[in-house]
Amino acid sequence: MKTILIANQKGGCGKTLVADELAFSFDRTDVKYSLYDLDGQGGIIHKPKVIDDADYAIVDTPGYIYDNLGELIQGADLIIIPTRTTYKDIPTLQTMLELIEQNGKSSDTMFIFNAWNRFNVAAAFEDWFKTVRDGRHVSIIPQSEEFAKAGMYGKSVVEYAPRSKAALMTCKTMNEIRLQIGLPQK
Numbered sequence: 669m670k671t672i673l674i675a676n677q678k679g680g681c682g683k684t685l686v687a688d689e690l691a692f693s694f695d696r697t698d699v700k701y702s703l704y705d706l707d708g709q710g711g712i713i714h715k716p717k718v719i720d721d722a723d724y725a726i727v728d729t730p731g732y733i734y735d736n737l738g739e740l741i742q743g744a745d746l747i748i749i750p751t752r753t754t755y756k757d758i759p760t761l762q763t764m765l766e767l768i769e770q771n772g773k774s775s776d777t778m779f780i781f782n783a784w785n786r787f788n789v790a791a792a793f794e795d796w797f798k799t800v801r802d803g804r805h806v807s808i809i810p811q812s813e814e815f816a817k818a819g820m821y822g823k824s825v826v827e828y829a830p831r832s833k834a835a836l837m838t839c840k841t842m843n844e845i846r847l848q849i850g851l852p853q854k
């Protein structure tokens with residue numbers, strides 16, 4: 669079983685959105701997975717589940733400091749770091765990257781620039797990110813009200829607003845994740 673850890677101790681950066689959309693992508697393609705909600709404060713659309721014959725585990729994590737993040741990083745096959753892209757997001761991301769490096773997992777990491785729009789990528793963030801990226805993959809999910817609307821109906825944005833930019837970019841991002849974990853594109 670492969671474990672996909674979705675982590676960034678910055679609150680509200682899109683961890684749960686990514687966990688849900690990945691679970692929706694697996695639902696659509698009959699991938700067997702367990703889903704762990706280590707946050708437990710609600711907000712996730714999918715009901716957490718553990719199944720015996722899971723090929724993947726999706727692990728959604730809290731947006732606050734907790735003790736066992738190092739262990740979780742060590743046990744992960746892929747670490748997805750959703751982040752927003754303002755200068756305020758730099759310190760937490762820096763801490764995350766240091767922890768990942770200490771645990772020898774830098775090359776198993778990918779980034780998602782979430783809630784991206786062309787106004788909120790601060791030059792300070794871009795300049796800093798270039799110095800830490802180290803060739804790792806970056807996917808982009810745009811800022812869109814369609815996510816909130818889809819969520820109200822308990823749906824993936826891909827089903828709720830299939831022609832929207834939000835859906836197209838989400839599909840692309842999910843395919844990029846699938847590629848990293850050895851699943852076919854969908």
Ligand SMILES: Nc1ncnc2c1ncn2[C@@H]1O[C@H](COP(=O)(O)OP(=O)(O)OP(=O)(O)O)[C@@H](O)[C@H]1O
Pocket residue numbers: 678679680681682683684685686707711729730731732782783784809810811812813815816819
């Ligand atoms: N790309 C986006 N466009 C618009 N709204 C978004 C986007 N991504 C996330 N949001 C909204 O921002 C809020 C925070 O997102 P989410 O819950 O996924 O973050 P989180 O990292 O899991 O937060 P926490 O650290 O509190 O667990 C939610 O209301 C979500 O719907």
Ligand SMILES: [Mg+2]
Pocket residue numbers: 683684685707711728729730731
């Ligand atoms: Mg969350």
